[in-house]
Amino acid sequence: MRDNRLRPNTGFQRFAQLTVNTAVRLYGSNSKEAQCVRQGWVVVGISVK
Secondary structure (H helix, E strand, O other): OOOOOOOOOOOHHHHHHHHHHHHHHHHOOOOHHHHHHHHHHHHOOOOOO
16 A cells, blocks of 8 residues: 555554545445445454544
């Protein structure tokens, strides 16, 4: 993933949020893609908006 906000010391929670933000930006907030990214994080115990 290429994002100027992604730094070498970015924590796991922040990385998860960036992936969701990217999916929302590319596909829309209610898209299947964004929902799948959110759900993928939930499965591993990370809650993102």
